[in-house]
Amino acid sequence: MIKSAPLRALLLGGVLLCAGVQAMPVIKIGFPESIPPWVNAGNQPGIAIELLHETLKAEGLVLKPVFQPYARRLQAYRHGTLDGLYDISPSQQHAEQLGGSISRPLHSFDNIAIALSRRAPSIEHTAELGKWRVLAWEGASSLLPASYDQLEAVANGRYHEIADQQKQVRSLFSGRTDVILSDRLIFEWYRRQLKSEITLDTSQPVHIYAVLPPSETGILLHDSALRARLDNRIRALKASPRYQAVFSRYGYQPQP
Known part of the structure; x- marks a missing residue:
């Protein structure tokens, strides 16, 4: 039997915290298997994954990256087993006939x-x-x-x-x-x-x-309401020191 009121309160708080974490919606996003330093950079998750984690966390959402080859990612998105896809351009979306809408750029490829x-x-x-x-x-x-x-x-x-x-x-x-x-x-x-x-x-x-145009890299999402929320969070992240901090952890300056 637990006789200490503070201890009972602490344990109850821990249970509620765990329940809150478990209740946070999980967003599954399809990523390439590895394109360091953006995705799976050695023993680090990658710049793009950290940036998207920051934006979703601000909305009370949990990012679950799913790493697959290109064709399998598209198939999973079409079947609805993925909520979104990383790095799909408007031309790719049109050519592959993918539904949904693309967020504002999370970053760009220079x-x-x-x-x-x-x-x-x-x-x-x-x-x-x-x-x-x-x-x-x-x-x-x-x-x-x-x-x-x-x-x-x-x-x-x-x-x-x-x-x-x-x-x-x-x-x-x-x-x-x-x-x-x-x-x-x-x-x-x-x-x-x-x-x-x-x-x-x-x-x-x-x-x-510098003879090639940069590629703006957003997230293709089924849910347009989620895309609008993500747009706001990406805008806020880029205006904050956290954006620079993510790039700095990998030894780079930001690419807007």
């Missing part, structure tokens, strides 16, 4: 072209990428303007896409490709990870070309 400085390719416009061997992330072709003749580049073996972006960065520093297309933070992440490899010199200077 898409850039990168080459070794010693090669110093002259690239002032996207069209000039056609002169060089380009290795892009999977799906990058959707961002390339009509001025870049992708069909000709593919036919001449000068344009390829790859899902594994670590291999992409490795190809740049080993000289197997002239230019890579990547988000700035993804490139910096893998460059750091490969630094310890004796056979690969990642300290080589690189030149960055």
Whole structure:
């Protein structure tokens, strides 16, 4: 028997707290399996997951990330087993015929072209990428303007896409490709990870070309009311020091 009133109150409070936590609605969001530092960054959850966790927590909601390949994520969303999807553009939503609405951007991908400085390719416009061997992330072709003749580049073996972006960065520093297309933070992440490899010199200077548009990254949600609530919380998060703090934990400056 518990004789202490303060102890009884403490235990009762703990039970109520646990009940409150259990009662918090869980929101299942589909994510890629790994795109560090945004998703699953080593022993950290990733910048995007932490940002979304912050916004949902402010609404009294619990984020449950679900990591799946692209096709399976879309299928799960269509079947209603996911409440939302991370990083679906309006063009993708239209092409894949996905219902729902997209939130305001949680963050953006700073898409850039990168080459070794010693090669110093002259690239002032996207069209000039056609002169060089380009290795892009999977799906990058959707961002390339009509001025870049992708069909000709593919036919001449000068344009390829790859899902594994670590291999992409490795190809740049080993000289197997002239230019890579990547988000700035993804490139910096893998460059750091490969630094310890004796056979690969990642300290080589690189030149960055701002010839691609950034990609704003929101959350596609079935529930339009939830999307509106999320919009407000994203706006508030970006105006607060917590936004900077999340990026700082990974050693980066924010990408709006």
